[in-house]
Amino acid sequence: MSAPSENMPIAAVVPRVRPLLLRHLPYFIGAAILVALAATMRFDGYIHNILMQATTFAIAVFGLSVVLGLCGQINLAQAAFFGLGAYAVGLGTSDYHLSYWLCLAGGCVIALLAGALLGMSTLRLGGHYLAMVTISFQQIVTLVMINTIWLTHGPDGVSRIGRPDLFQSAQSYLAFCVAMLALVGYFVWHLSDTRVGRAMRAVRDNELAAGVVGIDVFRTKVSAFALSAVLGGLAGGLFAGGFAYVSPDQFSFAESVVFLTMSLLGGVASPIGSAIGTGLLILIPEWLRFLKSVPGLYLAIYGLSVILIIRYMPDGIWGFVNIATERWRAQKGAPPAAAPLQLMPATVGGDTVLEVSGLSKYFGGLKAVDGVDISVKRGGVHALIGPNGSGKTTTLNVLSGLYKATSGRILLDGTDITNMPPHPAVPIDDGVGKRGNRRRAPGQQDDRQGWRRGADRTRDGSADLRRARRASQRIDLQFFLWASAIDRNRARACRQSDLASA
Amino acid sequence: MDLALQLLFTGIGIGAVYALVALGFVLIFRATNVVNFAQGEFSMVAAYLMVVFAVDLGWPYWLSFLLALAGMALLGAIFNLGVYYPLRHRTFLPVIIATIGASILLANSVLAIYGPQPQVLEGWFETPGIQLGPVYLDSQYLLIIAVTIVLVIFNYWFFEHTMLGKKLQATSQDKEMASLLGISVSTMIMITFIYSAVLGGLAGLLVAPILFVSIQMGSTIALKAFAATIIGGFGDVAGAIIGGLALGIIETFGAAYISVPYKDGFAFLVLVLFLIFRPQGIFGERVAEKA
Numbered sequence: 134m135s136a137p138s139e140n141m142p143i144a145a146v147v148p149r150v151r152p153l154l155l156r157h158l159p160y161f162i163g164a165a166i167l168v169a170l171a172a173t174m175r176f177d178g179y180i181h182n183i184l185m186q187a188t189t190f191a192i193a194v195f196g197l198s199v200v201l202g203l204c205g206q207i208n209l210a211q212a213a214f215f216g217l218g219a220y221a222v223g224l225g226t227s228d229y230h231l232s233y234w235l236c237l238a239g240g241c242v243i244a245l246l247a248g249a250l251l252g253m254s255t256l257r258l259g260g261h262y263l264a265m266v267t268i269s270f271q272q273i274v275t276l277v278m279i280n281t282i283w284l285t286h287g288p289d290g291v292s293r294i295g296r297p298d299l300f301q302s303a304q305s306y307l308a309f310c311v312a313m314l315a316l317v318g319y320f321v322w323h324l325s326d327t328r329v330g331r332a333m334r335a336v337r338d339n340e341l342a343a344g345v346v347g348i349d350v351f352r353t354k355v356s357a358f359a360l361s362a363v364l365g366g367l368a369g370g371l372f373a374g375g376f377a378y379v380s381p382d383q384f385s386f387a388e389s390v391v392f393l394t395m396s397l398l399g400g401v402a403s404p405i406g407s408a409i410g411t412g413l414l415i416l417i418p419e420w421l422r423f424l425k426s427v428p429g430l431y432l433a434i435y436g437l438s439v440i441l442i443i444r445y446m447p448d449g450i451w452g453f454v455n456i457a458t459e460r461w462r463a464q465k466g467a468p469p470a471a472a473p474l475q476l477m478p479a480t481v482g483g484d485t486v487l488e489v490s491g492l493s494k495y496f497g498g499l500k501a502v503d504g505v506d507i508s509v510k511r512g513g514v515h516a517l518i519g520p521n522g523s524g525k526t527t528t529l530n531v532l533s534g535l536y537k538a539t540s541g542r543i544l545l546d547g548t549d550i551t552n553m554p555p556h557p558a559v560p561i562d563d564g565v566g567k568r569g570n571r572r573r574a575p576g577q578q579d580d581r582q583g584w585r586r587g588a589d590r591t592r593d594g595s596a597d598l599r600r601a602r603r604a605s606q607r608i609d610l611q612f613f614l615w616a617s618a619i620d621r622n623r624a625r626a627c628r629q630s631d632l633a634s635a
Numbered sequence: 636m637d638l639a640l641q642l643l644f645t646g647i648g649i650g651a652v653y654a655l656v657a658l659g660f661v662l663i664f665r666a667t668n669v670v671n672f673a674q675g676e677f678s679m680v681a682a683y684l685m686v687v688f689a690v691d692l693g694w695p696y697w698l699s700f701l702l703a704l705a706g707m708a709l710l711g712a713i714f715n716l717g718v719y720y721p722l723r724h725r726t727f728l729p730v731i732i733a734t735i736g737a738s739i740l741l742a743n744s745v746l747a748i749y750g751p752q753p754q755v756l757e758g759w760f761e762t763p764g765i766q767l768g769p770v771y772l773d774s775q776y777l778l779i780i781a782v783t784i785v786l787v788i789f790n791y792w793f794f795e796h797t798m799l800g801k802k803l804q805a806t807s808q809d810k811e812m813a814s815l816l817g818i819s820v821s822t823m824i825m826i827t828f829i830y831s832a833v834l835g836g837l838a839g840l841l842v843a844p845i846l847f848v849s850i851q852m853g854s855t856i857a858l859k860a861f862a863a864t865i866i867g868g869f870g871d872v873a874g875a876i877i878g879g880l881a882l883g884i885i886e887t888f889g890a891a892y893i894s895v896p897y898k899d900g901f902a903f904l905v906l907v908l909f910l911i912f913r914p915q916g917i918f919g920e921r922v923a924e925k926a
Binding site for chain 2: 209262270279386397428435436440443
């Protein structure tokens with residue numbers, strides 16, 4: 134049993150929140166109205182096709198908003214995943230007379246497997262690799278669609294694609310797709326506030342920092358990528374049922390670019406932005422049909438808009454609107470001041486939390502850290518000082534698991550964590566975490582969320598979070614190492630036990 | 636055996652083109668830490684410029700060639716100012732997306748102007764080739780190999796033995812330090828872009844008589860050149876050249892012995908295999924990322 138916290142008073146001042154279901158009720162009511170409209174309103178065939186296309190494309194673009202917006206990984210093969218889903222439903226229902234549902238599920242599974250494999254082979258490497266590999270994958274899928282004529286009918290495409298018995302009419306099928314869109318939209322919208330979603334955002338903002346607060350960076354990236362592939366496959370399956378005909382040119386690299394432009398234009402970080410982008414890029418081409426008479430002009434304009442959006446509107450239309458409303462709100466009134474930080478002097482004593490003996494780290498022949506012994510008692514505050522290049526940061530990096538120690542032992546509350554990578558080192562009841570240079574701390578979000586992700590990993594989230602929140606309001610040290618120890622009840626607080634300032 | 640020798644020659648010829656484009660990739664990557672996804676488009680645009688000057692206007696080949704390369708230098712400069720420079724302080728993702736946008740813009744602008752019909756560019760020589768024992772040496776392939784060898788030597792001399800080359804190297808290694816030593820980093824990056832565009836353009840001009848001059852040639856070449864850089868070891872000049880040659884040979888043999896329609900697939904297969912089993916490439920060393 135650990136001693137209760139003394140250096141940091143804890144007051145429960147977390148604002149009460151309304152239950153989730155109640156807060157999200159307006160969304161479901163809106164979605165239900167949309168589905169009802171889609172099911173009852175009379176459209177002519179042309180409008181119906183546009184709606185059908187917009188609905189299914191939006192689901193695929195939601196996939197991009199997860200992988201690109203939330204997790205910061207690029208996917209230039211969304212049309213290929215879309216195509217996998219579409220061909221699964223197309224070939225399954227027309228050639229093999231399988232059930233629509235089975236084919237839709239099969240298409241999602243194929244897309245999932247392809248996405249996961251692709252991600253696992255590449256995501257340990259930098260983003261350039263992923264960009265090129267996804268383009269390559271896109272090209273291979275197109276090649277296969279065109280050339281394996283015995284399976285895919287080649288350039289002729291697949292026709293007479295079936296729909297589920299329940300939604301045989303075009304109208305009901307559209308309503309079904311809108312309902313799927315609403316469900317996926319809810320899921321994607323809500324995802325960013327879940328533990329997985331926060332992990333993805335942390336990875337996007339700073340992989341290194343995400344790693345040291347205990348996130349398995351690789352697994353997070355692979356899941357984001359696979360999720361985006363599944364949404365692509367699902368959208369493709371719905372698309373195939375809607376149009377009853379698919380051909381390889383609908384799933385080419387150019388279409389992947391269209392998906393990318395849609396998500397960038399609307400705002401890659403949110404499903405609302407994705408929906409806006411998709412709607413605009415489906416409607417605008419319909420209004421400007423005359424441009425289509427010159428081959429290439431259309432995509433040339435897309436290419437130019439990608440450059441311009443990236444340069445002038447990096448957060449897309451929705452991000453732009455958000456920033457504008459935030460500014461307007463900020464003018465109306467300053468946000469309520471945060472509670473002042475209260476720190477009581479730490480009382481040193483009790484058991485030893487962190488025990489480091491004979492710690493060394495060599496880079497080849499360079500001895501950066503050589504035989505360091507540190508012993509930190511619970512509640513103790515220590516400064517690690519030394520001239521430039523004396524190995525302060527290296528010591529911290531070895532402690533947090535970013536570097537592998539050459540020799541020596543690190544004991545954290547009796548557990549040997551010397552050879553643990555950063556992410557399992559944190560979620561054991563006791564955590565060693567490092568805040569790196571503040572410049573590189575998670576960027577787009579305020580510190581609270583950065584801390585929150587750390588707190589996610591220690592099992593007692595809320596107390597830790599409150600503590601972290603207050604600490605982060607003031608402390609602006611370059612390096613901030615905290616060793617937190619939570620007792621077995623996991624209800625007590627942890628404390629920072631080591632501070633090092635440069 | 637005769638066929639194998641013939642294929643080897645062809646493979647080296649086409650591999651040399653990949654190597655040239657890969658070299659452009661590597662130079663820009665080293666200078667800016669960004670992969671330029673429009674690198675292949677440089678080859679495509681150069682080939683079209685050549686078609687405009689030599690075929691449409693009927694100017695002499697040597698003049699058209701020089702004008703096309705001058706055009707590429709200009710394009711490299713515009714590319715730097717319009718695409719890379721404004722985003723230089725952002726993370727790599729926006730820059731990558733912008734270069735992809737530029738690639739789409741370039742390819743489709745050419746398509747809009749010139750139409751989808753592939754253009755034909757005559758070879759450079761009157762004599763189509765030489766018979767050497769069992770192997771027929773096509774003169775255009777010979778030219779490509781010769782130019783690549785000359786360029787590799789020039790590259791070495793330029794980067795190791797001239798002041799400008801050393802400044803460029805310094806910039807690519809450490810921008811802050813370079814600027815402290817009085818090197819104008821933005822000028823060096825500008826020169827890198829121009830040089831890469833000219834290299835890419837040169838590759839396009841050389842390969843144009845073999846392939847048709849088409850809109851797709853850019854992206855095809857770029858993907859293979861990228862695969863070549865990975866096979867060779869990212870950011871490594873010698874690796875890019877070896878990788879390009881290896882890829883050209885693999886692809887030629889694959890097309891001859893396995894399947895022609897999937898010719899382009901072999902490059903990607905090799906790429907994925909390398910990424911899984913040896914992501915640092917043949918020559919690359921795994922560099923520990925500093926925290």
